Amino acid sequence: MRARQATVGTALVGEEFSQVSLGSFPMRTAFFIVVLFFIYAGPASADFEGRLATRSANLTRSYLHTWSTNTRAALANVPRIYAARVNFYGRMLNHRALIREKAQFARRWPSRQYSLRPGTMRVRCDERASRCLVQAVIDWRAESPIRRASSSGSSTFIQAMNVAAARPLVFRESGAVLRSRRTPT
Numbered sequence: 502m503r504a505r506q507a508t509v510g511t512a513l514v515g516e517e518f519s520q521v522s523l524g525s526f527p528m529r530t531a532f533f534i535v536v537l538f539f540i541y542a543g544p545a546s547a548d549f550e551g552r553l554a555t556r557s558a559n560l561t562r563s564y565l566h567t568w569s570t571n572t573r574a575a576l577a578n579v580p581r582i583y584a585a586r587v588n589f590y591g592r593m594l595n596h597r598a599l600i601r602e603k604a605q606f607a608r609r610w611p612s613r614q615y616s617l618r619p620g621t622m623r624v625r626c627d628e629r630a631s632r633c634l635v636q637a638v639i640d641w642r643a644e645s646p647i648r649r650a651s652s653s654g655s656s657t658f659i660q661a662m663n664v665a666a667a668r669p670l671v672f673r674e675s676g677a678v679l680r681s682r683r684t685p686t
Contacts, residue, residue, distance in 0.1 A: 553626040553628065553633055553664045554624040554625075554626050554633060556633075556664065556668075556669055557624055557626065557633035557635050557660075557662050557664060557669050558622060558624050558635060560582065560635075560660075560662065560668075560669045560671070561617075561622070561635045561637070561658075561660050562617065564578075564582060564660075564671075565615040565616070565617065565639065565658075568613065568615060569613055569614050569615045569616075572607045572611070575603065575607075576600055576603055576604055576607070579596055579599055579600050579603065580596050581668070582670070582671055583596065583599060583670060583671045583672075583674075584663060584670040584671065584672040586672075587599060587671060587672055587673065587674065588672065588673040588674070588675070589602065589673075589674050589675075590674065590675050590676070591675065609645060610643035610644065610645055610652070611644075611645060611646075611647075612643065612644040612645070612646070613641070613642070613643045613644075614641065614642045614643075615639050615640075615641045616639065616640050616641075617637050617638075617639055618637065618638040618639065618640055618655065621637045621638040622635065622636070622637040623635075623636045623637070624636075626664065631663060631664050631665035632661065632662065632663055632664060633661070633662045633664050633669065634659065634660075634661050634662075635658075635659065635660045635661075635662070636657065636658070636659050637657075637658050638655055638656070638657060638658070638679065639655065639656055639657075639658045639676075640653075640654075640655045641653065641654060641655070641656065649684070650683070650684055651683070651684045652681060652682070652683045652684075653681065653682050654678055654679065654680045654681030654682060655678075655679045655680050655681075656676045656677060656678045656679055657676045657677050657679065658676040659673070659674065659675045659676055660673070660674050661673035661674075
């Protein structure tokens with residue numbers, strides 16, 4: 502069988518278009534490689550990224566719900582939800598330090614309610630890096646009946662996740678207060 506030059510397509514290089522070639526592969530081999538490329542880079546890849554985005558968004562929703570309703574479960578879930586080391590609002594913490602930080606916050610504000618503002622969640626995934634970034638605006642209210650204090654407002658909320666494993670793991674969490682209102686402590 503005689504090998505023929507197979508051209509896959511054109512690619513923009515600088516200001517010029519150049520031919521992308523598969524070299525001297527037999528046409529059947531070239532066709533097979535092209536088909537594999539489109540299978541890998543086509544809708545299946547987009548569908549996979551969509552599944553990653555859905556898993557990441559679901560983790561964020563679940564986290565906010567649990568943190569709003571069950572402090573004990575939220576603290577127990579830290580090793581299941583967070584990577585061994587996490588950049589937590591600008592500080593690198595291990596699980597023990599993160600649990601301590603969250604427990605201290607829960608003691609200060611024993612009643613908390615976090616809700617995603619409708620239409621604000623955005624998820625971007627990088628399949629190659631196996632990472633997703635979830636960004637949203639959350640509305641929140643925290644109360645301390647013992648201190649007769651309350652705080653409410655809205656914040657940006659960001660969770661960056663490694664999605665390579667069976668379940669996503671948060672390796673960065675951050676945000677910034679957009680608006681807040683407090684009663685005296």
